[in-house]
Amino acid sequence: MRENTLVTKWRQGIATVNGWCAIPHPVAAEFMAHCGWDSLTIDLQHGLVDYQAAVGMLQAIGTTPTIPLARVPWREAGIVMKLLDAGAMGIICPMINDRHQAEEFVSYCRYAPEGQRSFGPTRALVVHGADYGARANRQILALAMIETAEALDNLDSILATRGLDGVYIGPADLALSMGYTPQLDPTEPAVVREVERIVTTTRKAGLWVGMHCGAPAYAKAMIAKGLNYATLLSDARILTMKAVELVKEMGSLVEGPKSSTY
DSSP, rough: OOHHHHHHHHTTTTEEEEEOOSOOOOOHHHHTTTTOOOOOEESSSSSOOOHEEEHHHHHHHHSSSSSEEESSSSSSSHHHHHHTTTTSSSSEEOOSSHHHHHHHHHHSSSOSSSSSOOOOOHHHHHHHTTHHHHHHHHEEEEEEESSHHHHHHHHHHHOOTTTEEEEEEEEHHHHHHTTSSOOOOOOHHHHHHHHHHHHHHHHHTTTTEEEEESSHHHHHHHHHHHHHHHEEEHHHHHHEEEEHHHHHHTOOOOOOOOOSOO
């Protein structure tokens, strides 16, 4: 089976950078995949992506060494299994609030006897290797999102979930759940303390930890504090930010050239 190079790098102490695909089109995913990200996450929760679009995006990402991940809309067995069968090498699941929910999620990602994933790796078998069935439980990442006050209260028990590979911090929902304004790269001291506690506690538990970030400087600072992988914005946000920058720059022109013809 194809090696999950994220795990290889993390075990070597190398942090990775994750891109985020919210635009539902293979061409957008292909362009992102050729930018050098260690991994790309196809977002079926807040992105505009449905399952069929995700399949084409997985094919586009597959033209590069970039590891394909997916964030599911919810903790639901069907979509987790379908995305893994389509070739995702890891699943990020939102709103995991307690150990029972974490156990359910992990079970959807693992073949028996470790879980309840149904066997039928249609595309995964073709693109990841004939031994996929025998090795998938070791190569597929199950990553639970920690993004609520309830999850903070249950963090230790969530991290003790058998088969869970790591967590993914959602700073906006975490801040909102704690009564603060949702934002990437949080600065509210109470939120910052909890984010840092998640990182420290997760690493002590021997699991991997990632986070959605807005700026490279913030991502680097969090990596220095123990983050294994950092996401930067999304394809849609990057496109919008750059477009606004260019339009503003052009807006400094007072008047364009005159012409006698249309």
